[in-house]
Amino acid sequence: xxxxxxxxxxxxxxNTFSLIATHSHITGLGLDDHLQPxxxxxxxxxxxxxxxxxxxxxxxxxxxxxAGRAVLIAGPPSTGKTAIAMGMSQSLGSEVPFTAISAxxxxxxxxxxxxxxxxxxxxxxxxxxxxxxxxxxxxxxxIQIDRSLTGGHKQGKITMKTTDxxxxxxxxxxxxxxxxxxxxxxxxxxxxxRSSGKITKLGRSYTRxxxxxxxxxxxxxxxxxxxxxxxxxxxxxxxxxxxxDVINSxxxxxxxxxxxxxxxxxxxxxxxxxxxxxxxxxEGKAEIVPGVLFIDExxxxxxxxxxxxxxxxxxxxxxxxxxxxxxxxxxxxxxxYKSPHGLPMDLLDRxxxxxxxxxxxxxxxxxxxxxxxxxEVTLQADALNLLTKIGSETSLRYASNxxxxxxxxxxxxxxxxxxxxxxxxxxxxxLDSERSIQYLEEFSEQYxxxxxxVKFSTDIQMKESPAPNNDDNNNNNNNNSASATTTNNxxxxxxxxxxxxxxE
Numbered sequence: 001x002x003x004x005x006x007x008x009x010x011x012x013x014x015n016t017f018s019l020i021a022t023h024s025h026i027t028g029l030g031l032d033d034h035l036q037p038x039x040x041x042x043x044x045x046x047x048x049x050x051x052x053x054x055x056x057x058x059x060x061x062x063x064x065x066x067a068g069r070a071v072l073i074a075g076p077p078s079t080g081k082t083a084i085a086m087g088m089s090q091s092l093g094s095e096v097p098f099t100a101i102s103a104x105x106x107x108x109x110x111x112x113x114x115x116x117x118x119x120x121x122x123x124x125x126x127x128x129x130x131x132x133x134x135x136x137x138x139x140x141x142x143i144q145i146d147r148s149l150t151g152g153h154k155q156g157k158i159t160m161k162t163t164d165x166x167x168x169x170x171x172x173x174x175x176x177x178x179x180x181x182x183x184x185x186x187x188x189x190x191x192x193x194r195s196s197g198k199i200t201k202l203g204r205s206y207t208r209x210x211x212x213x214x215x216x217x218x219x220x221x222x223x224x225x226x227x228x229x230x231x232x233x234x235x236x237x238x239x240x241x242x243x244x245d246v247i248n249s250x251x252x253x254x255x256x257x258x259x260x261x262x263x264x265x266x267x268x269x270x271x272x273x274x275x276x277x278x279x280x281x282x283e284g285k286a287e288i289v290p291g292v293l294f295i296d297e298x299x300x301x302x303x304x305x306x307x308x309x310x311x312x313x314x315x316x317x318x319x320x321x322x323x324x325x326x327x328x329x330x331x332x333x334x335x336x337y338k339s340p341h342g343l344p345m346d347l348l349d350r351x352x353x354x355x356x357x358x359x360x361x362x363x364x365x366x367x368x369x370x371x372x373x374x375x376e377v378t379l380q381a382d383a384l385n386l387l388t389k390i391g392s393e394t395s396l397r398y399a400s401n402x403x404x405x406x407x408x409x410x411x412x413x414x415x416x417x418x419x420x421x422x423x424x425x426x427x428x429x430x431l432d433s434e435r436s437i438q439y440l441e442e443f444s445e446q447y448x449x450x451x452x453x454v455k456f457s458t459d460i461q462m463k464e465s466p467a468p469n470n471d472d473n474n475n476n477n478n479n480n481s482a483s484a485t486t487t488n489n490x491x492x493x494x495x496x497x498x499x500x501x502x503x504e
Contacts, residue, residue, distance in 0.1 A: 050080075072353045158171055303332060375407070
């Protein structure tokens with residue numbers, strides 16, 4: 001019974017465990033109405049100039065005044081480059097497409113590099129398709145369903161009303177099945193799409209509120225609609241160009257979106273879709289929504305990918321490409337020359353560059369405090385100050401990773417609050433990058449080097465405590481008896497194995 005109880009408790013704790021991402025605390029760029037950055041807002045702290053520049057780009061994206069541009073966010077590691085991009089995506093909302101990829105994602109065995117980049121570009125272009133549809137919206141008064149004796153064909157009638165009129169509609173077998181599936185009954189207020197036959201329950205009429213003594217929490221009461229039953233409304237569907245590509249390139253249609261295996265899409269399909277979307281745009285049926293493509297660690301791309309991006313930025317359907325890198329003067333992948341940020345000069349000339357700088361002590365303290373609240377960890381003031389000092393001397397990422405570790409150390413001693421001793425213990429248990437480098441330099445002989453050479457710990461111990469020589473053996477023979485001498489010689493011979501060459 002004890003074993004069963006323990007396993008159940010562990011399962012409950014796993015179910016209640018919340019997964020918190022690195023940037024889950026960011027809800028926007030933290031700007032006011034005049035695009036001025038606040039010191040600490042929406043999870044963003046510091047980097048005022050970079051956030052203000054990103055806010056200007058954000059405003060131009062929302063107004064649709066910028067497309068086919070390249071923006072580079074460059075700065076040292078752990079200075080919030082990806083956080084700024086995530087803040088932009090949160091501020092854009094669901095209407096503007098935002099695609100985030102890592103540069104190493106395009107090196108796939110299933111897709112070529114150019115195809116992976118093309119799909120990423122077309123995922124970032126939205127198309128608002130407008131269509132008019134007829135809706136029947138009203139309160140259900142009565143439903144009559146007539147079934148044949150053989151149980152085959154069904155037909156029926158539904159009576160619907162508004163505050164101004166009441167009408168009877170004939171029902172076919174498909175509509176009867178839809179009504180049965182949605183569990184529509186008299187007193188419900190429904191909306192029926194005449195073109196597709198889709199039925200949506202809006203709620204229950206206030207006049208039927210006293211029909212039952214008890215109601216479920218999901219029951220919503222609404223007023224009976226006014227005016228006519230049939231209404232003509234405009235419905236807007238927002239899809240990306242990539243979704244249209246997949247639907248038109250596969251025989252199963254939109255179900256290909258759920259299979260996940262899109263594969264290579266032919267250029268002829270994309271050309272036809274571009275022509276059709278351009279026609280819809282001229283006729284006023286569709287509206288192009290340029291989105292944002294965010295490429296993190298952009299220095300991992302090679303010269304072929306950079307050349308493709310140069311051409312793709314000049315295309316008619318091109319999003320805003322935001323790139324992030326932490327490299328300085330480094331070699332451009334696929335070439336023999338070095339360039340700033342690892343990007344070729346022709347692409348760098350097309351981009352506007354936003355720089356980030358290191359955080360100061362107060363900003364690090366605010367960020368760690370926000371992360372602790374996000375992870376639901378209670379820190380004492382002394383513990384937070386020590387974490388801030390660790391973050392300034394090592395890195396912000398290392399200090400933020402210690403928060404959850406300190407919490408577990410505190411829970412081990414049955415405390416809900418992280419104290420300074422928990423931070424010290426966590427700091428000793430887990431190395432940061434600088435201490436790890438010092439450890440490698442100190443014990444470099446025990447690690448395999450570039451030449452494949454390594455010295456195992458047994459060799460080092462023998463160097464520190466060398467085996468006794470023959471002179472020591474002679475002295476021992478003079479001081480001890482013959483039996484003791486025999487024993488010592490046997491021990492020495494066993495302690496001095498034949499020396500093996502361990503280096504290859």
